[in-house]
Amino acid sequence: MNDAVVHDAPLLDMPRLLVLIPLTDADRAELAAHFDVLYAPDAQQRARVIARQGSTVRAVLTNGATGLAAEEVDRMPALELAGALGAGYENLALDHARSRGVALCNGAGVNADCVADHAMALLLAAVRAVPRFDAACRAGVWRDALPMRPTLTGRRLGIVGYGQIGAKIARRAAGFEMTIGYHNRTPREGVDARYFDTPLALAQWSDCLVVATPGGAQTQHLIDRAVLDALGPEGFLVNVSRGSVVDTAALAAALAQGALGGAGLDVYEGEPAPPQALVALESVVLTPHVAGTSPDVRAASIRHFIENAARCFAGEPLLTPL
Incomplete structure (x- = not known):
């Protein structure tokens, strides 16, 4: 046209x-x-x-x-x-x-189903280091030269933002026998998951944290260095909401220092330019804001x-x- x-x-x-x-x-x-x-x-x-x-x-x-x-x-x-x-x-x-x-x-x-699917894909890719192992396999590197990766099944999943997308992520995570916790502005009625009143408290409890909250001024850098440190060196972060919700500089520092186990991001600050602080890090999986498409x-x-x-x-x- x-x-x-x-x-x-x-x-x-x-x-x-x-x-x-x-x-x-x-x-x-x-x-x-x-x-x-x-x-x-x-x-x-x-x-x-x-x-x-x-x-x-x-x-x-x-x-x-x-x-x-x-x-x-x-x-x-x-x-x-x-x-x-x-x-x-x-x-x-x-x-x-x-x-x-x-x-x-x-x-x-x-697009809630599509975003929830992508969130789980990013979580699996980050936890199981799928991009890194793919590159190694193509280069002829066998498993004995590579580190073993954690199992996702049975871990604690925290969801920040329990709207339609958050609820669908929880349903998918149940298939991996994960225990679900969540943070929302207010508790949700009829939700079979543990409520936490702050993202920090949720991160302290969680093994993996998926961000599915709306963007805007109220959630700017809601996921900051304190939250990332609470997740810890064996924790994983996934963001399928808005790039502004996660402090990019804090995330890059935590990953580079080994203070966080890994991350999967479909969104990031400064879109559409790739996040330069993150692109060189093997511990992060990046997709170009396609979760809902x-x-x-x-x-x-x-x-x-x-x-x-x-x-x-x-x-x-x-x-x-x-």
């Missing part, structure tokens, strides 16, 4: 949607069946489209990292809905949008946003309001 916006007036009977994130042609075709789509996936196009056609936009599709600024909301007087495609919404001007009467939604839960998840996320928008324009409750 051509990225250029060539029409100024909205198409008849179709609400105008401004898309601020990169999408595939198939995603855009799906949206185009329901909206008059303005596609502006980079900063230059975004500024131009909002300046020229912002007054006609009724809905915006973005994500947590890309966000939507307060001044942009002000330039879209017809805006009724702002949606984040994934679960994250840390860079959306929520309070300002609400003050303007804009409904807000995200894709909470749509797959073809089926993306298609489901697009459908989820379309349903939220349909409900918004019909005056009905949203599926996943913010």
